Amino acid sequence: MLLPPEPGCAYRRASEMTIPSLVKDDALDKRLYEAVADRLEGLIGDGTLRPGDRIPSVRGLHRKWSVSVSTVLEAYRRLEDRGLIEARPKSGYYVRATPRALPEEPGASNPPKRARRIRGSMAYRLMAEVNRPDLVKLGAAVPHPDLLPLDALNRLIARALREAPALSHGYAVDSGHAPLRREIARRMLDAGCTLSPDDVVVTSGAQEAVYLSLRALTRPGDTVVVESPAYYGHLETLEALELKALAVRTHPREGIDLDALDEALGATRVAAVALVTSFSNPLGSVMSDAKKRALLDVLEAHDVPLVEDDVYGELPFEGPRPHAVKAFDRHGRVLYCSSFSKTISPGVRIGWCAPGRALDTIARLKLVANTASPAAPQLAIAGFLEGGGYDRHLRRLRATYRDHVRRMTAQIALTFPAGTRATRPAGGHLLWVEMPRGVDSTILYEAAARENISIAPGPMFSANGRYAHCMRLNAGLPWSQRLEDAVATLGRLAQRQLRGR
Ligand SMILES: Cc1ncc(COP(=O)(O)O)c(C=O)c1O
Structure with a gap:
């Protein structure tokens, strides 16, 4: 609830203030109502619009910024959702006197310092739910199809099947379709990684990339360091490979605690470290560049490889995508894993691994596991990336x-x-x-x-x-x-x- 204004504090009306115009660039790459909402949020943030101020009427802003009434209404709705403004009956919209408090953030975790064998979890049940239309699916980390470029992808799959039937129905051996590996290598420049297409092995999703990486690095009974909390897909992989998990203290914004990691690697023989380094699952933590470099120093000191899972790296809310730890890897210590599951389609099962010095092992394991990933989706995704619509x-x-x-x-x-x-x-x-x-x-x-x-x-x-x-x-x-x-x-x-x- 909005607090009433303090006694003697008269509301300022929009007409008493100068509302700057909507800058054209604000609207680039966003829906218009989002640009309007973000601009107003900026004006509230910088104090142009102050707590208790009445903001322009819907029609007033519609005229001033030449945007439709429905755009302004949607923008105001967003600002209400963000707890920044409130509607008052028969009076208009006002900047809230006290913005609605967001929940506090969790602190860093404090897991026990002992490695553990994993026992079966609920993941099967959760994944079984993903195709139930009656459910509101807040459980599995699967993007809704309406948010994905499925029409474009469907057209490209149909074109691949029509125009390149032999390729589409053949085995995409040689570590995957070469034009796709080229596009992946090109995109990884944005993550700071200079790779050749031959450094990339196409896999069936990031899950297979992580599985093959851990398979290449470990023997049953070995210990692998994970975050705490950790992505359950990694925990399940450890279980399947009969590995022990050693959970290490993790901060919800900054990721794994490097002092705790250093201590853990000093105290226990560890075969690999497996981390989601940017916008992790489940915490959403992202390690800074400095921390990513420092992580490599710790790993070098203990001579331990890193399985870097970067499926969310291309999804920052602001600014350019973060660098991968792989960008700073001079010795091929990082087995980088990612996929298009969070951005294009989870169902086509296209991911990749850039395994550094484990390249030959991963390429061989992939061949043994399932020969190659399906070819037509690889051709289609290569086409989508080449076409320029991805960005x-x-x-x-x-x-x-x-x-x-x-x-x-x-x-x-x-x-x-x-x-x-x-x-x-x-x-x-x-x-x-x-x-x-x-x-x-x-x-x-x-x-x-x-x-x-x-x-x-x-x-x-x-x-x-x-x-x-x-x-x-x-x-x-x-x-x-x-x-x-x-x-x-x-x-x-x-x-x-x-x-x-
Ligand atoms: C961190 C992380 N890694 C891997 C995966 C699996 O990705 P894919 O569907 O590409 O196998 C997921 C999916 O939720 C994930 O969150």
């Missing part, structure tokens, strides 16, 4: 994910029990929510399932059964009233658990 699509996708993460955070602030914390990721489409300790996310999962909502309960992300009061939410869905209501329902179910009924 435009990425700009839209980043803005959408940013908006949805913000909205979801605002909805959590409104509807979850007091004391709930949530991450503030700077990219990707995931939120990690830490609820008060009286909430059990596995019980919440069952209760939410009865309301046709899926979530990813916290213990899935732990080698030690931790994070019972946490969950991960997927914001990679089109925003809708149903989605907003689903988040509110989760808040209500969590409140109910706390009250003990």
